[in-house]
Amino acid sequence: MGAPKQKWTAEEEAALKAGVVKHGAGKWRTILKDPEFSGVLCLRSNVDLKDKWRNISVTASGWGSREKARIALKKSKQVSNHDHNPMALSTIVKDVNDEIVNAKPLAVSSESLRIAGPKGSNSRLENLILEAITTLEEPTGSNKTSIAMYIEDQYWPPPDFKRLLSAKLKALTASGTLIKVKRKYRIAPSSSFSVGKSSNLSLRDGKHRECSRLEKDDIKPLTKSQVDAELARMRNMTAQEAAAAAAQAVAEAEAAMAEAEKAAREAEAAEADAEAAQAFAEAAMLMLKNRNAAKMFLRDTLGRILLHKDMYWSCIGTSTLSVQVNVKWIGQLFPQGSRTYTTSMMI
């Protein structure tokens, strides 16, 4: 009953090889998460990568470990390479790697879009579909075209993707994961995906660990303390470093907002998270205010820089900074679909 066999495209195979060159064979999960490859390999799981690599190794060398047992019974006619060598690929692959990077430098993808599925066992495509429907937030559900457009926008699916999508949508509807009404798909209420309970959105490791639990009680101090730390560090920075730090701050905001988005799915938490977003805007403002170099940074870039699709840093006149956070994710509670928080400050 499974989905039809999904043959590997040349692009996927090239991406896999490039990934192995970059991270090493066996680091399948790492390769999959690498933004450089995640677009092309969006429909593949780590196990898929592993299996495909095994196939490649077998056919390329005629000597894969899987083949060893069988080869004894079989032909001895192959005159080619003697020892097992995925390495032979590495030189070839290096070029392929570059090709891919140049062909489509996937915009260093926003982590916020990556929503971890409820379980790892779901196929990649299934997760993408759920992610699309969730993100699109269409009240009556999303039709196949919308879902396809979302996925194509975020990733780099193979040519036959549409067909696979149709098959998968059908299967998910049949299994009750999705509900189909008038050619539009919604996530079934019972699906654990829509109830952001145990899903763990993986933030960049280390210092952000505190972000991974955003409860209404600790979110505010958390955001501020983060920024305070940034502030302390920025005291001795050059203009460029300050600019980088500002960008970093936005990245952290993005991560925080991604977390908030998840929490916001529970109606009660939504308002608290909105406050958190505003708190962050204020804290970020403080950071910029206390740093002259940040002022230069803003001026150099014409006074208005889009740092994030939902966060704007503006320069009003020559002495006032404004931070604007557009909170879309509480659209379920607010009919207009979004709410904007703005704070301004003299610098």
Next chain:
DNA sequence: TTAGGGTTACAG
């Protein structure tokens, strides 16, 4: 998560 054995779909 990964490695490796097993199973299934598909092409020739």
Next chain:
DNA sequence: CTGTAACCCTAA
């Protein structure tokens, strides 16, 4: 029917 590639199962 046979071989191969994709997919599944599960121990570690």
